[in-house]
Amino acid sequence: MIDFNDAPDGFSVGSPQPGVAGRIPAFINSLNDRQREAALTTEGPLIVLAGAGSGKTKMLTARIAYLIEGRGVAPWQVLGVTFTNKAAGEMRERVEKVLRESGSGHLGAPEIGTFHSVCIRILRREIHRTPFTKPFVIYDDADQLTLIKGAMNKLAIDEKSVSPKGVQSAINRAKCDALQPEDVEPSAHNFFERQFKRIYEQYQKDMFANNAIDFGEIICLTYRLLRDHPDLRSSYQRRFRYIHVDEYQDTNRAQCLLLSMLAAPMNGGHGNICVVGDEDQSIYKWRGADIRNILDFEREYPGARIVKLEQNYRSSKTIIRAAGEVIKNNTARRDKTLWTDNPEGVKIIRAQVPDERAEAEFTVSEIKRVAQGENRPYGDFSIFYRTNAQSRQFEDVLRREKIPYQIVGGLRFYDRKEIKDILSYFKAILNPSDSVSIKRIINTPARGIGKTTLDKLDDWLALPENHARTFWDALAKASSDTSLVSAGTGKKLAAFIQLMERFIIEQPKLTLSELYHLILDETAYVVDLRKEGTEEALARIENLEEFDTLLQEFDEDNFFSHAEAPAGAETKPPQKADLLALFIEQTSLASDVDKLDDRSATVKLMTLHSSKGLEFPVVFLAGMEDGLFPSIKNWEETPVEDIEEERRLCYVGMTRAREKLYLMNAVMRRIWGDTHCNEPSRFFLEMPSELLDYKDYSNRLGQGSARSSFVGSSSRYLRDEYSQEAPSDSSVSRRTATFSKMPGTIQNDLVGRQMSHADYGPGTIIAVDGAGDDRKVTVEFRGRQQRKFMLRYVASYIV
């Protein structure tokens, strides 16, 4: 979609004429030498190794703007590919801002999007060259699995002998490598592989017959389209004359092949491709990311220039040094070292806590303390963890303390059952050949059409003499043919068909919101939920209302953008069916990070993976325990590459922090009901200890009035279990948030006094150091065991 008038006229007054080749615009001056070199190297292949926080988005933005403004390249000839919608949106925004400020906004916008959105645009445009007969819908993982099960059913392959989930992951893996069913060569004795090839074949047929496409196929099909149609290939090569790829280290084989169709000289391409990546931030190997892409770039594009961006503008020296020391331990990396001119900053706080509850209590009390003490908004804070399951404790405590937070991950809004139901109606209306959606809604709400009936239809469909292609055909047949199903069922089927046909007829006249209300009215969906009356049902109704708001916003946006299109423009007004397709597509491609609002004053919770590309003044990294992070299932058989990927994840997490970094480990953690006692993460050993401020709270349990507020509901028995093994240098330093009020009996002459500690029993104070509130005492207990405590904290034990 082309944006016609983005530039207010006033902006271009007095600006030099754009498009003068060779002119170097002002925004280039704000780049450092390396960034400038990358931005100005517009011709030929270029690989930019950009460390964390080295300003690669700034460089890319400047480069694209320079191409358009300085070298007179038309915006639509510039392509920018990113991994998330959020990254694409940010880049688009920044490019447009630069162009607008220098008066070139009227030239239009470059094509910037994710691999998937760019490919979908190509596929829609070239749909007559694809197997699709109608606008296709996008299948998510759940839809895909349903289709796989259907394919296995057709082939009479038992789900117990071949796991559908296993097939799904094998199909997706094959698609990452751009392998089609015919490229799969099963080993002769491997039962799974032989079955897999058959299922994959059937699956592909079914998918196309449904006019549906899965995520992997979006890339693969586009690649094959360009590979097999030389005319198309050269036309897109002429169209996208300058190609930019962000996060290149995370591309898979299929994406790499696709790019090579557009740009590689060996395929007749222009070679103007700029890839930006950092192998130290490659964290998606398990998803098919292929490290060879970045290593072999020079081979695919001979004569490629290499530029390294090593200056970090984000973090303190302390954080950069610590992260650098960690990543240094990886072998599979290019030689580069991140450095920074930023201040030294404060030490990294490395806290050891008794359990996951204490971890959350400590985190939240620190957030409160720092937010108050340093006058920071809650939006400055973020909490990262390895797995989504770890978010629970943090949510509980944040909610209790009434601190606003936002959580990334977990269930997507569009993945909620009620939303998926309505979306399935939308999909089926747009594309009745979509059997997965039809099957989902045919008995939602309940219409008395059950599994037996669906199986009968599938069986009928499988008979070769019936030339029906889609499930919808079978449905139509059965609704009138009494030999297939009972008369009663036939009536029910006929009623369903009539309902759907009504929707299909009405749809072109309705806005999305009107269509939505028609569906709800005719199906009594909400009425049924109201009848249920449970809390869960009410939450669903609320979600549906929120969904309606989204629809209305979408309707308005598209009404206005249409209304504002210049008179006489060649673009056709969008049809309602196009808008419906567009909406469905957006929901399929939306991710959770995309809607993360980084300006809101809320604490952000997310996995380490989601954190990539973001930055926060204060970062808490939770669960740094061997086994959990690094995640290790099998201690003997974990290959070193897996540990290196975990180390990169650690590096990514640490380098998100600008000023303050907390690294936490729990001595004990409950996972799936089992208690685990893990060693502190091995990554701690890789950080220079002088950069860490070690705080050991692992013995701080159940100590009556003196206990710190961050120790929550941990049970008492733990104390006995762990007090024996506590590290001997355990020290509790500085104040941590909201200690209970101490009795005001702290005296000067403390050495030699006796105390009775709740954990360690009787002891003698042998030393005092520090001053004021930060005074610490060293106490010797039975067996010459020494411990150091904050005075405020143990004052009540002094006899």
Add this chain to the structure above:
DNA sequence: ACGCCGACCGTCCGA
């Protein structure tokens, strides 16, 4: 056709 109960199984995540 539907509802309940028990077995199973679980990372990370993305378009």
Add this chain to the structure above:
DNA sequence: CGGTCGGCGT
């Protein structure tokens, strides 16, 4: 532990 799914009983 907790959600999902499949099978079985009504």
